[in-house]
Amino acid sequence: MSISLQPIVTGMNGGPEAIQQNFNNVKNELERMNGSVVEIPKEQFTALNGFSVNNNTWKSLIFKFDSFAIIYFEGYIGNFTLKEWTNREVxxxxxxYLGGLTKFANFGDNKRIADDAKQLDIDFNPDKAIVGIYNRGSYWNDSGTCIRFAGILYN
Known part of the structure; x- marks a missing residue:
């Protein structure tokens, strides 16, 4: 939030008007920041590269504002086999749904540990609107894992 407020001192000329203008500036900025929440329907998730996506487990919310959005993903991918140190679009x-926003920054670290102690990185590419994983050294044979991440979308 970036607002310019006029300093107001006791006895200044135009003090009430300056107070009203400061109030209007704050009100306008709050209205500008007033966002909306969009839930991506589970039917809109498309599995890639042989992964299966259990649509009943997927949930994604996008909290949209004027110049940025906060995105949250959660769900389960399964039935995949990956060699060690492999990138794959999931x-x-x-x-x-991204409203033209093209950059993404994770909230926190993108490294995860699956239930069976295998490590992976989760990535979101807004240019393609694709979620990917990077297998960090373990062989995954007919495996599955939960994917969860949140971050900010911006230009």
Whole structure:
């Protein structure tokens, strides 16, 4: 939030008007920041590269504001085999949900440990609207794991 407020001192000329202008500036900024919440329907998730996506486990919310959005993903991928140290695109969503925002920054670390102690990195590419994983050294044979991440979308 970036607002310019006029300093107001006791006895200044135009003090009430300056107070009203400061109030209007704060009100306008709060209205500008007033966002909306969009839930991506589970039917909109598309599995890629042989992964299976259990649509009943997927949930994604996008909290949209004027110049940025906060995105949250959660769900389960399964039935995949990956060699050690492998990047793979897992699923996609329609880019229209991103509102033209093209950059993404994770909240926190993107490294995860699956239930069976295998390590992976989770990545979201807003240019393609694709979620990917990077297998960090373990062989995954007919495996599955939960994917969960949140971050900010911006330009």
């Amino acid at each position: 699923l996609s969503i329609p880019k229209s």
